[in-house]
Amino acid sequence: MNPAFAAILAVSLAPVPMEPPVESPGRPPNVVIMFTDDQGYGDLGCYGHPTIRTPNIDRLAAEGARLTQFYVPSPVCSPSRAALLTGCYPKRVGMHEHVIFPTYAHGLHPDEDTIADVLSRKGYATGCFGKWHLGHRDGLLPTDQGFDVFVGIPYSNDMSQFHRPEGNKYTHSLPFLHDKEIVEWEPDQRLLTRRCTEATVDFIEANAHRPFFAYVPHAMPHIPLYASEDFEGTSRRGLYGDVIEEIDWSMGEILAALERHGILDDTIVIFATDNGPWLPYKQDGGSAGPLAGGKGGNKEGGQRVPCLIRHPEGIPAGLVVREVATSMDLLPTIGAWTGVELDSERTIDGHDITALLGGERDATSPTEAFLYYTAHGRLAGIRQGRWKLMLESGSLHDLEVDVAEKWNLAKEHLEVVERLRREAADLDAVITSGARPVLEVPEPLWDPAIVVRPEPGP
Numbered sequence: 001m002n003p004a005f006a007a008i009l010a011v012s013l014a015p016v017p018m019e020p021p022v023e024s025p026g027r028p029p030n031v032v033i034m035f036t037d038d039q040g041y042g043d044l045g046c047y048g049h050p051t052i053r054t055p056n057i058d059r060l061a062a063e064g065a066r067l068t069q070f071y072v073p074s075p076v077c078s079p080s081r082a083a084l085l086t087g088c089y090p091k092r093v094g095m096h097e098h099v100i101f102p103t104y105a106h107g108l109h110p111d112e113d114t115i116a117d118v119l120s121r122k123g124y125a126t127g128c129f130g131k132w133h134l135g136h137r138d139g140l141l142p143t144d145q146g147f148d149v150f151v152g153i154p155y156s157n158d159m160s161q162f163h164r165p166e167g168n169k170y171t172h173s174l175p176f177l178h179d180k181e182i183v184e185w186e187p188d189q190r191l192l193t194r195r196c197t198e199a200t201v202d203f204i205e206a207n208a209h210r211p212f213f214a215y216v217p218h219a220m221p222h223i224p225l226y227a228s229e230d231f232e233g234t235s236r237r238g239l240y241g242d243v244i245e246e247i248d249w250s251m252g253e254i255l256a257a258l259e260r261h262g263i264l265d266d267t268i269v270i271f272a273t274d275n276g277p278w279l280p281y282k283q284d285g286g287s288a289g290p291l292a293g294g295k296g297g298n299k300e301g302g303q304r305v306p307c308l309i310r311h312p313e314g315i316p317a318g319l320v321v322r323e324v325a326t327s328m329d330l331l332p333t334i335g336a337w338t339g340v341e342l343d344s345e346r347t348i349d350g351h352d353i354t355a356l357l358g359g360e361r362d363a364t365s366p367t368e369a370f371l372y373y374t375a376h377g378r379l380a381g382i383r384q385g386r387w388k389l390m391l392e393s394g395s396l397h398d399l400e401v402d403v404a405e406k407w408n409l410a411k412e413h414l415e416v417v418e419r420l421r422r423e424a425a426d427l428d429a430v431i432t433s434g435a436r437p438v439l440e441v442p443e444p445l446w447d448p449a450i451v452v453r454p455e456p457g458p
C-alpha cells in the first residue's frame with residue numbers, strides 16, 4: 001500500500017468523535033446529490049451492466065427508487081448542470097449554448113436560485129465537491145452560487161494542454177480550487193475521485209449535527225479517465241470500469257459516514273449523471289444500455305440517464321419509477337421534502353415529483369411535454385406521452401415500444417406529428433420569451449493562458 005493511502009486509511013479508520021444523532025423533530029432532511037460526468041444509462045449494475053460492480057449505488061435502488069425514464073435537458077455538461085441546480089431548462093437561464101470553455105467570461109447568473117441558495121436560506125450548510133463548470137470568474141464560482149465551500153476543478157478535466165488524448169486545443173493548465181483559491185495546478189487526476197470524496201466526508205463529519213447539502217459532481221468518468229492505484233486494473237470493464245467502481249466506492253464512503261452519525265435515514269441521497277456516454281472514445285466511453293446514441297446528441301442515450309433516490313421517509317424501498325421525470329424536478333421535489341419555500345416570483349420548469357416517488361398507485365408524470373435541445377441549444381425535438389418527435393428529421397418514435405428509436409412512425413401518425421410540431425414551437429417560444437441572462441465578468445481570476453507543468457508522477 002502506498003504511504004499516502006495508508007495515511008488516508010489511518011485517518012478514516014481513526015475513531016470518529018460520535019455526536020448523538022440529532023432527533024429534533026423539526027429537523028429537515030439533509031441532501032446529498034452525486035452527479036457524475038458522461039456516465040451512461042447502462043453503466044451501473046442496477047441498470048443492467050453485466051460486468052461493472054456498483055453495490056453501493058445499487059443499494060440506493062434496493063432501498064429507494066430507480067427511475068427508468070429520467071432525463072437531463074441537455075446532452076452536454078454546462079447546460080445540464082445549470083438545469084439540475086436551477087430547476088430550469090438551460091435556455092431559460094441563458095446557459096443553453098454549449099459548455100463553458102476556459103477562455104469564456106460568462107456563467108450562470110448568481111441571481112439564479114440554485115438548490116444551494118434555497119437550502120442555504122433555510123440554514124443548511126452547503127458544499128460542492130467535484131467539477132463545477134458553470135463559470136469560473138469571480139462571481140460565478142460555487143461560493144457565489146449558494147455554496148459555503150468548494151473543492152474541485154472549475155471545468156472539465158480535459159481542459160488542459162496536458163490532459164487530452166487527442167484533438168487537444170487547449171493552451172493552459174488545469175487548476176484545482178478550494179473556494180476561489182488555486183491550491184494546485186495540474187492535480188494528479190488519479191486522485192480526483194478520492195480527494196473529492198474525502199472532502200465530502202469531512203464536510204459531512206463537520207456538519208452532522210445540522211442540516212446540510214453536499215453536491216458531489218465527480219469529474220469522472222469524463223475523459224481522460226483516471227482511477228487511483230487501488231482501483232486501476234481491478235475491474236472487468238477496463239479503465240472505464242475501474243473509474244466507475246471507484247465512484248461506487250465514493251458512494252460507499254458517503255453512505256458509511258451518514259451511518260456512522262446515525263443520519264442516513266434523515267438524508268435524501270440522489271445519484272444521477274449529467275449526460276450520456278461519450279461514444280467516440282470507444283472503450284473509454286460508457287454504455288447507454290438499450291438506448292441509441294450518446295453524449296452530444298438527442299437520441300435517448302444522450303439525455304436519458306440513470307437516477308436513483310434514497311429517502312425512506314418519502315420513497316418505498318425497491319420502487320421503480322417508469323414515468324417521465326427530469327433533473328429539473330429535483331429542486332422543487334427537494335423543496336417539498338425539506339419544507340423549503342421556493343421563490344414564487346421566479347418561473348422554473350421542473351415539477352414536484354414527490355407523488356411519483358411516494359409510489360402512489362397510478363401516479364403519473366407531471367411533465368406534460370419534454371423538449372430536447374441540441375448541445376448548442378437549438379430546439380431539436382419533443383416528447384409527449386409515448387411519442388418522441390425529432391423536428392429536423394421529422395421522425396416519430398413510440399418510446400414505450402421502441403426505446404432504441406429504430407422505427408419511424410411519422411407516416412402512420414401525421415396528426416401526431418403536426419400536433420407535436422406546434423406544441424414544441426409554442427413551448428420553446430414561452431421559454432425563449434421568459435429567458436433570463438447569464439452574467440459576463442470581464443476580469444479573469446487567473447491568466448487563462450497560464451502554463452504550469454504537472455509534477456512528474458511517481
Ligand SMILES: [Ca+2]
Nearest residue numbers: 037038077274
Ligand atoms: Ca458531461
